[in-house]
Amino acid sequence: MSPIRLSDLAYTIDAVLEESFGGKAMWVVAETSDIKNYPDRQYCFMTLVEREGNQTVAKLEAAIWRKNYPIIRQFEAATQVAFARNIQLLMLVSVSYHAVYGMRLEVHQIDHAYTLGNLERERQAVLDSLVRDYSQFVWLDQGQYITSNQMLDRPSVCQRIALIGAPNSDGWRDFRQELANNPWGYRFMIDEYATQVQGAGADKAICAQLEQIAAGSVPYDVVVMVRGGGSQLDFGAFDTLRMGVAVASFPYPIVAGIGHDRNVSITDMMCHQSVKTPTKAAAFLLEHNRTFEETCLQLAFRVAESGRTALLEAREEVDQLTDRFRYGTQLYLRNRQVELTEKATTIRHLDPVNILKRGYAMLSQNGKIITRAAQFQPHLPVEAEMVDGVVRLKMNKV
Known part of the structure; x- marks a missing residue:
């Protein structure tokens, strides 16, 4: 058999692929891997894979070119999930082939509903596992998830705080500044437990800090988790089973202010109190302490008012008793005087x-x-x- 040129083979492959797939697009389910995104140039390379268990059964290179690049931003806006690796996607793709660069899939569209459905199924699976496998910490009551952490009594005053977050992040600074600049002059003891709060392994890192806090000797009033200054899309660390179990079973009340506007994470659902941002987490603690102070002030006012009322009533009672005593004494003395006068008259009459x-x-x-x-x-x-x-x-x- 006479050999052929490599280019001839490439052209033949191109022709076959063009005949079979030219001008056609199809919906494909695959998982993203090895993403190389270039926002300034507006194109993205990735590897699409299909796995069965831990084994990869198919793998193809894919690209999103400039004309379709806005679908990444649209996907993130619709799903509130960062376009990253290890996401199961339903994509409209076409097959392209180049003699030098080889075969590649071109991505034209991404089905947001498919991803949202997958995320919701994964999230629900985690919630179901929490209720089923960790029923001592998480249970359902009239459709609401109730946790041991939510049932903890919050101290009347929260001053000893364990702060978990990324060091020197915007959320970290916002939380501390809000507490430091409070108009009532409240002071707090804050121990910092720095850790990553997003990206691969973030949930494991946060749980490690929770374990350190629980094993320590400081009886904290509250643990605060903050996240801010980063993307609003990367909340995967707060939706894992590991985080759900750690938060629901934690022995100190946890306040989560992880900087999101719309989504409610599993951590939010499991913790003692969820607020939107680190600043609001600080405001929540300040308001909690302010409520206690106002209660004390009201009680002090009520005690003072009760004391004044009691003194006034006692004074009125003393005045009444004094008047009654004075009147009784005068009446008694007057009666005795009459008696003495009568007796004196009698005595005078009986005088020999x-x-x-x-x-x-x-x-x-x-x-x-x-x-x-x-x-x-x-x-x-x-x-x-x-x-x-x-x-x-x-x-x-x-």
């Missing part, structure tokens, strides 16, 4: 001098007053005392 003035005489023998006839002794003289003197009488007969 006054009796003698009325014409009576007082008889006595031997210095003893005689009040009865039987008391007279005939042999003794009788003295009759009258108002103006004493008369001696001689008794003839008794």
Whole structure:
């Protein structure tokens, strides 16, 4: 057999592919791998693979050229997922062949609904696994996911904080500045646990910091997870089963402020309190402490008001008792005075001098007053005392 030129073989392959696939496009399901994205040049190279378990059963090179490059931005906006490796996609592709660069698939469209459905199925699978396999930490109640972390009592005042986030990121700084510049002068003790919060292995790194916090000797009031200053699209680390279990079962209340506007991650659903941004996480803690202070101030006011009311009522009662005592005393003294006056009058009436003035005489023998006839002794003289003197009488007969 006579050999042929490589270019002739390439042209033959091109002709065969053109005859079979020229001008045709088809929908293909594949997983992304080895992405090389050039936003400034507006094209992207990638490898599309199909796997069965851990084994790759098919692999083809693919490209998104300038004319179709906006589909990447559209995909990210629709799904809130960063266009990256290891994503299962449904794509409209055509087959192209070049004698030098070989065969490549050209991507024209990406079905957002397919990716969203896959993401929702994966997310639901994680939630189902949490309820099924970790029912001591996660359970469903009237369609709501309830976790052990949500049921923890939050301290009346949160001051000891463990902060998990990327060091010196915008979210990290925003959280600390919001706490430091609070108008009430509250002070906080913040221990920093720096870690990556996005990208491959981020969930494992965050969980390692949670384990360190739980194993430490500091009894934190609350643990705060922050993420900010990066893409709004990369939240994969907060949707894994590992993160769900770690957050739901954590022994300290977790506040998540991971900087998203629309999506609610599994971490948000499992934690004690979810807020949108790191700044709002700080505002939540400040408001929590402010609520406690206002409660104390209201109680202090109520105690002071109750004290003033009690004193006023006691003063009124004392005044009433004083008036009653004064009136009772005056009435008592007046009654006694009347009694004394009456007795004095009686005494004056019974005074022997006054009796003698009325014409009576007082008889006595031997210095003893005689009040009865039987008391007279005939042999003794009788003295009759009258108002103006004493008369001696001689008794003839008794």
